[in-house]
Amino acid sequence: MRQPSVIARRVAAASVSLAVAAGAAACGPEDNDAKGAGADSTPHKGGTLTVLNAEAQTDFDPARLYTSGGGNVPSLVFRTLTTRNRENGAAGAKVVPDLATDTGRPNKDATVWTYTLKDGLKYEDGTPITSADIKYGIERSFAPELSGGAPYLRDWLSGAADYQGPYKDKKGGLKAIETPDARTIVFHLNKPEGEFPFLATQTQFTPVPKAKDTGTKYEQHPVSSGPYKVVSNQNDGERVLLERNPHWSGDDERKAYPDKVDVRSGLDSSVINQRLAASQGADKAAVTTDTNLGPAELARVSGDKSLAARVGTGHFGYTNYIAFNPKVKPFDDPKVRQAISYAVDRSSVINAAGGSALAEPATTFLPDQKSFGYTPHDLFPAGKSGNAAKAKELLKEAGHPNGLTVTLTHSNSKDFETSPEIATALQDALKKAGITVKLQGLEDNDYRDKIHSIKTEPGFFLAHWGADWPSGGPFLAPIFDGRQIVKDGANFNTGLLDDKSVNTEIDAINKLTDLNAAAARWGALDKKIAGQALVVPLFHPVYKRLYGSDVKNIVISDWTGVLDISQVAVK
Known part of the structure; x- marks a missing residue:
């Protein structure tokens, strides 16, 4: 189990010039769901769908x-x-x-x-x-x-x-x-x-x-069992051309309206959004599966009704959170972890993540979707802006009446999940509770190596997790099952939790083939684990992506959170 990288959010630079295409002033984003203008248009077979992506389609095996x-x-x-x-x-x-x-x-x-x-x-x-x-x-x-x-x-x-x-x-x-x-x-x-x-x-x-x-x-040429076959794979997935598989049948899920699909990758995120906004030539029939609109781009797009109608909104099972290593002082004391939980200002974190259009506050580790077994709870209520008074009270009980100083490790990557902006927002909030936070920013590879090794894992750091399928199992087990602690490799059980009752419940739920019953049990287990304050959920991301003006039949499921290109039509 691992954190998904391809589907990770891409927030383009605020300087992206969509104004030429949008001609709009900044204002609050217009929240379109999957049933936008494109979804209401009658789809027809034919044409070529273009996919504009930042990540190359490598390893097409x-x-x-x-x-x-x-x-x-x-x-x-x-x-x-x-x-x-x-x-x-x-x-x-x-x-x-x-x-x-x-x-x-x-x-x-x-x-x-x-x-x-x-x-x-x-x-x-x-x-x-x-x-x-x-x-x-x-x-x-x-x-x-x-x-x-x-x-x-x-x-x-x-x-x-x-x-x-x-x-x-x-x-x-x-x-x-x-x-x-x-x-x-x-x-x-x-x-x-x-x-x-x-x-x-x-x-x-x-x-x-x-x-x-x-x-x-x-x-280079995998044998197709789906609606399209690979006719060309250039530069290790930089450009992949697909054409119809004439022997495709017995498929109730994929619509496969276009005759051809032209996947062009390795593009800059800002260029992708510029091209989708302008929607000229072949780009009228273009989509992206990996590039989001950033805050500044959303502000410009939302001011133009025709552009705003071409923004698909999706939710994927993903949580951004603070992780604690209870083997490192002072985080070995549950009251210190609880104090930080109370002190968090989620409003400032949401703003740092790009605003409410791109991030939703989280108080549960499980994403707020039924399939995961989402059960609302907030065991350490901080309100919208943090509860500094409660945090100070807990610190005093923990033997820190004059506050304490801690180090927060984060990535310097542009991807906002663990960005310096998030870290700074937390630094400011915790200061109100008497907690001085020193920031340790690392290059992304160094950050990943550090937080995923038991030998080097810091006591206090930013993390995130996404599910391989929409269920509580691949969400809770890798992070909280003690038998999945990896001593000599990539470890994701950051709290090093090895609680027999948790492990036993995971086994019991795994036996269930009734997925609704399993979901309810995952939700209850999420609440039980939350009481140990080993993580502080911060927010769940929201995906906002443009598509071309000729793209129809927009379908965005909670499984992936992105536009499903097996459903779109371009005529």
């Missing part, structure tokens, strides 16, 4: 992608056993069948999952897709030379921990995956996992025909 890396582009080529429901908002947080006839059939304790493929599925060359191809696709994702994908399969599949992939395998593949016939595939897990249908949405479940596997060169 289903084994190497982390979830649906690179926005939605891979999902146009790679189909999996299950997929996300392609609908707006909360409805889009559901898992639905894709290559399979259903979302999976578990045994009594959810340790065995069986899937049946739909009839008549074919690759781009007309050959049939088989269960053996899915098994092989999963197996090759274990090859060291194809690393980069999510780690769940290695953890969940029986006997898979030390598997090194089919290129070195002499024993016939993973015994935990059975294919009794061409349409049936069975997975044997080493523990109950009620959320296996979510895992089956990840690109490692893409079928790969063994005869067409070219190892590390496969990304």
Whole structure:
């Protein structure tokens, strides 16, 4: 489990000149949802969709992608056993069948999952897709030379921990995956996992025909199981051209209206937003899956009604927070952690994050979406501007009547989640409570190395976490399950929590195949953990992205928070 990088927010510089396109004065942003002007227009097949992205579409190999890396582009080529429901908002947080006839059939304790493929599925060359191809696709994702994908399969599949992939395998593949016939595939897990249908949405479940596997060169021309095939991949994903797969069928989710998709990456964020705002030539039929509008850009765009109508708003399961290491003084004292929780001024933090249009205050670690099991609570109420008096009272009880001095570690990256602006806002708020905060800003790589190593983790730092699928499991377990503490690698359990009751409850919830029941339990567990004050939730991000004037049928689900290019039309 890891923090998603491709979907991370990109806030462009305030100096971006959208005024030429917008001709607008600054004012409050107009909050458009997914059902904007584009959504009401009748979609038609044909035309070319252009995707303008900052991140290059590298590693275009289903084994190497982390979830649906690179926005939605891979999902146009790679189909999996299950997929996300392609609908707006909360409805889009559901898992639905894709290559399979259903979302999976578990045994009594959810340790065995069986899937049946739909009839008549074919690759781009007309050959049939088989269960053996899915098994092989999963197996090759274990090859060291194809690393980069999510780690769940290695953890969940029986006997898979030390598997090194089919290129070195002499024993016939993973015994935990059975294919009794061409349409049936069975997975044997080493523990109950009620959320296996979510895992089956990840690109490692893409079928790969063994005869067409070219190892590390496969990304140049992966064999398509989706509505489009790769006809060109230039400069390691800088430009990827997709055209229709004539043998695509049995897909109830992807609309695939355009005839072609032209993905152009490696662009500056400001240039992307300028081009989308101007919406000229091919850019009329353009979208972005990784570039947000920043505060200054939103102010300019919102002053022009025609531009404001072309802003899609999305929410992704993501939380920005303060993390404490209770092994470092004075944060070993719960009252000190509670004092900081009370002292936080979320209003100033929201302003530092770009304003209320781009960030929503958080008092829960779980995102405020039903699929995660969101249960409202605020155990250390700071109000909008912080409760300095309560913080001082707790500090006095902790033996610091004259306050104390601490160091806050953050990244110097332009991405605002851990930015100097956020750190400064916290520094100012805590000063009111008698807490002097010294700031330690690090370059992004140094920051990540420091906070994710038990040996170097600071006592007080900024962090963030995003879910690999919309559930409380991949949100709470990596951060609070004591068995996921990594001593000699990247560790995300920043509070080093190893609470038997928490671990036991995580196991109990994982056994549930009723996802609504599981969600309620995740919400209750979130509240229980919050009482230990190991983190201070600050805000959940909001995504604001422009799209071209000829783009229709805008769908933005709570699963990804970004425009779903499998749904858009350009005619």
